[in-house]
Amino acid sequence: MNAAPPDRVRLTGPALPAGELSLAEAVRPFGVATRGITFLDGGDDRRYSYDELAGLAAAVAVRLRSHGVRPGSRVAMTISNDLESVLTAMGVWAAGAAVVSVPPASRRAVPWYARHFGDLLRATGCELVVADHDDDRVNPIDGLGLASLSRSRLCADLTALPGSDVAIDGTALIQFTSGSVSAPKGVAVESRTLAGHVAAVAASLGFDPETDRVVSWLPLYHDMGLLAMFMTALVTRTDLVLMPPTRFATGPARWLTTLGRLGGTVTAAPNFAYRMAAAVPYEEGLDLSRVRVSLSGGERVNWQTLTAFHEAVGPLGFSWGAIMPSYGLAEGVVGTTTAPLGRGPIQGPGGRVCVGRPLPGVALEAPDGPPGGPVELxxxxxxxxxxxxxxxxxxxxxxxxxxxDDGFVHDGELYVLGRRNEVVAVAGRNVFAEDIEMIVLDAQSDGVKACAAFRLKDADQDFGLMVEVPVRPRRSPEEVAVLGAQVRSAVSSTLGVRLKTVLLVRPGTIPRTTSGKVQRAECRELHAEGGLKRRLLTAVH
Known part of the structure; x- marks a missing residue:
């Protein structure tokens, strides 16, 4: 590779880990009987050793082959945090095929999902869709002419089988970009790249299968849950506890309570989860002192969120040094940078949170210091x-x-500013949509749970803001308007940006991707087309 231009810095990760498993070896963990995966499902918790999972996945592979799946085939599925999904994914790989990881379609997002994912699945070359036809969700991929198979039927009455030596060549995983700023695309990851990168993630986090236990509620249909949690545990044969994402969503305290109760040492979550976890009480005697790695990634990492989180859980033994701000993207498989083990988060220029240095095998290039510019991988x-x-x-x-993304390098580590296509110039400096959202959430922590800043369609150097107003406490229209004025004032006084419009809306209005990121482009369209209707409480102009 050529050297970086003089105003840019190139960072390279450490040497690649030696002797990593091939993907075929990684997903066939025969002989590991003392460690495995525990599936938490209400009161019906089930644990399977890796040896048991390998034998059952081999049986799934045989059934898939009876439905025409061959090495090189592509099988679409939504990977949930349950036994059947894990066996199906492992079975697809055991058959030498590629997993096409399809996010679920929520009821609110069905039109968007159908518009963006319909023909895209066909374009990936999928030959089979494995889905649970017993659920009540609308399935927008029906009717595409693809062969379909019930996941529950595929995994029913399995008898463990010995493994085969089928190789996994070529594409092993197709995962989709978030669709936060444009139509999603299927990101193809080659077998060697997938196995090597997962091994690099595990090495950077210091995985020790003898002492570690991973606890995760992150959905496996998203790369952070699938690769940074599930696959790293599988590759290293480390104990893993999987919770359904709904258990966290309906009770944020369950994340850390489960970590403490089961002696978890490794976990991960986006910034919003740390915010939610900081706002709930915990039982007396909860011990979180074993947690040594808690990744924060998937969205902008906020300093105030992390300090509030640690203020709440530090007294329970949760170490500041365990929190590891990270940066990643689907085009880099999952992770690109992370803070060093045990150091904890640090602030840099402009109050930004450092997201660390590249992982093994990763190279990054970005401007040397603020104001920043393009980050290349x-x-x-x-x-x-x-x-x-x-x-x-x-x-x-x-x-x-x-x-x-725009960002910069300072003291040999990366700082990420935000998405380049959601930025406006103010008095010679760039203000990103993420900057506005963080100011609003920090200033109105009790009154605002979600917001989305977006450039206006008819004036792309002006920002609009959509703010979800909690149902409780109930506010009069006048009180809602006051909240909007307070939000706009906080942004103006902190960033010098005057929001042209603030839309106060009902909870659940802001469109999100299947991974939970706000869809600013969709917000822009809703505002431009007057599509909010009864969901709009009031607007402040």
């Missing part, structure tokens, strides 16, 4: 290319990918 773990409805687009031939 290189190294050993860059994706193969995109599957789009218009065909396959290979990754850049020079091995460098523009992430679409």
């Amino acid at each position: 290189g190294g050993s773990w860059v994706y193969e290319g995109y599957h789009t409805v218009d065909g396959f687009r290979p990754a850049p031939s020079d091995g460098w990918f523009d992430t679409g």
